Amino acid sequence: MGQGGYLTLVNSTDTIWRKTYQHSYQMNVWNFPNVVDAQTCVSIYVEWNQHFFNNASDDAGEVVYALGDTNDSFEIQANATSGFDLKVYFLHLKTHSNQNEALFSLGWNPKGTVSFILSGTKGQYSSSNLNGSSWMRDNLALLGTKELSELCIPGTHHAGMNVKTSNTFGATACNVLTQTRNVREQLQLGVRYLDISPVLKEGYYFAGNYRKIEAIYAWQGATGQSIEHIIEDINAFTLVRQELVILNLSNSLNTDVEDSMYRSFNTTEWHRLLKLLSKINHRFHALRSMDLSVKTLNEYISQKAAVLIIINDTIDLGSYWGKGFFKPSSFHIKYQYTNTNNIAKMAADQFEKMKTQSLAYFLLPWTLKQNTFQASMCFFGTASSIKELANEANQQLPSLVYPKISNTTFPNIILVDNLLTSELAAFVMAINWKIHQIIKTNQESPISEKIILPNKL
Numbered sequence: 001m002g003q004g005g006y007l008t009l010v011n012s013t014d015t016i017w018r019k020t021y022q023h024s025y026q027m028n029v030w031n032f033p034n035v036v037d038a039q040t041c042v043s044i045y046v047e048w049n050q051h052f053f054n055n056a057s058d059d060a061g062e063v064v065y066a067l068g069d070t071n072d073s074f075e076i077q078a079n080a081t082s083g084f085d086l087k088v089y090f091l092h093l094k095t096h097s098n099q100n101e102a103l104f105s106l107g108w109n110p111k112g113t114v115s116f117i118l119s120g121t122k123g124q125y126s127s128s129n130l131n132g133s134s135w136m137r138d139n140l141a142l143l144g145t146k147e148l149s150e151l152c153i154p155g156t157h158h159a160g161m162n163v164k165t166s167n168t169f170g171a172t173a174c175n176v177l178t179q180t181r182n183v184r185e186q187l188q189l190g191v192r193y194l195d196i197s198p199v200l201k202e203g204y205y206f207a208g209n210y211r212k213i214e215a216i217y218a219w220q221g222a223t224g225q226s227i228e229h230i231i232e233d234i235n236a237f238t239l240v241r242q243e244l245v246i247l248n249l250s251n252s253l254n255t256d257v258e259d260s261m262y263r264s265f266n267t268t269e270w271h272r273l274l275k276l277l278s279k280i281n282h283r284f285h286a287l288r289s290m291d292l293s294v295k296t297l298n299e300y301i302s303q304k305a306a307v308l309i310i311i312n313d314t315i316d317l318g319s320y321w322g323k324g325f326f327k328p329s330s331f332h333i334k335y336q337y338t339n340t341n342n343i344a345k346m347a348a349d350q351f352e353k354m355k356t357q358s359l360a361y362f363l364l365p366w367t368l369k370q371n372t373f374q375a376s377m378c379f380f381g382t383a384s385s386i387k388e389l390a391n392e393a394n395q396q397l398p399s400l401v402y403p404k405i406s407n408t409t410f411p412n413i414i415l416v417d418n419l420l421t422s423e424l425a426a427f428v429m430a431i432n433w434k435i436h437q438i439i440k441t442n443q444e445s446p447i448s449e450k451i452i453l454p455n456k457l
Contacts, residue, residue: 160207283324
């Protein structure tokens with residue numbers, strides 16, 4: 001008997017992976033497939049040996065995969081010297097983040113899943129250890145000429161809710177905090193779409209997470225990072241990184257009124273916020289009528305960083321419109337959350353939405369929602385928190401989403417709670433490479449066999 005869990009391998013390269021070596025010592029289960037085909041993923045069950053008569057710290061395993069006919073290869077290692085851990089060692093395999101050799105940890109989730117992601121082609125590989133701060137810039141050779149509607153990017157839900165700066169009764173870290181990292185750290189880990197719900201509290205603007213409890217005609221929630229702090233985080237990032245950042249503001253709430261009368265911002269309150277947000281540097285200017293999703297990544301960031309601010313409200317933006325500030329009509333983002341704490345139900349619902357809205361700029365909210373009982377039991381410390389639910393959903397993201405991807409059915413934005421590493425950025429690059437390879441394969445097919453697939457827009 002011993003701890004067991006899964007390792008998901010995502011091969012989004014242009015070549016097959018062939019197993020050239022496998023060995024283990026004292027592992028209960030360490031069996032890997034002989035091949036992993038290009039543009040596929042596979043989940044492997046791994047089990048350590050914790051038998052009473054064995055020293056579990058001696059558990060070990062190795063498996064080596066070669067990439068097609070190249071001399072590129074990598075080794076997956078199981079090591080228990082300092083606790084159970086799965087690692088990857090690159091040998092003669094260059095990525096944007098390393099040259100020839102690298103050793104990094106994938107971690108270990110007992111009864112859960114960890115992933116190793118590798119995408120691209122020789123000389124242009126991206127992997128799980130990619131540099132999240134510059135992944136767009138690093139991959140402009142592939143991404144630069146593509147419209148935003150042809151790309152997938154990572155996003156964070158309630159991006160400013162990594163801290164609780166004020167709260168109502170019953171609002172705890174368990175039921176209001178959605179993130180662990182602040183906005184600047186999220187950007188450094190690869191996030192390029194920030195979902196913010198602005199709140200007016202004692203005359204100041206904050207990110208917030210509130211819900212109305214109809215049964216008692218009251219609101220429950222909390223404020224997070226101040227908008228001023230978020231602006232500082234964005235400016236600090238774009239000062240050194242030439243990347244695209246999309247800031248989406250929706251579900252505003254004025255809490256400077258009687259509790260039961262909390263309401264959305266009026267035009268004056270919105271314009272005060274827009275004036276504050278005007279401190280964001282590198283705001284992208286465009287015509288009001290322009291469809292921002294059909295502009296290429298090069299048009300946004302070939303010369304400098306770019307920031308788009310989307311205001312999801314019915315107010316007139318006035319002179320701000322087009323000067324970095326845009327209405328939803330400029331982007332046509334389509335999404336709808338799934339109101340469940342069950343990952344299977346959420347995934348099935350979102351995959352159906354992704355399929356039926358394949359012609360739209362589709363945002364995939366990969367988030368689980370606490371039910372009313374869970375949210376209320378947070379007060380007693382006996383419920384799964386929002387972040388714990390997110391950890392459950394996020395570790396299954398690659399294995400569940402990657403098989404659903406085609407060049408006409410894919411998410412333009414993947415929105416998550418509790419982003420902790422750059423793995424989501426690595427995964428969206430795997431999606432972008434898979435789309436690219438499908439299109440390339442269709443273009444290279446003989447005319448008589450070529451399948452003509454429609455553009456996403």
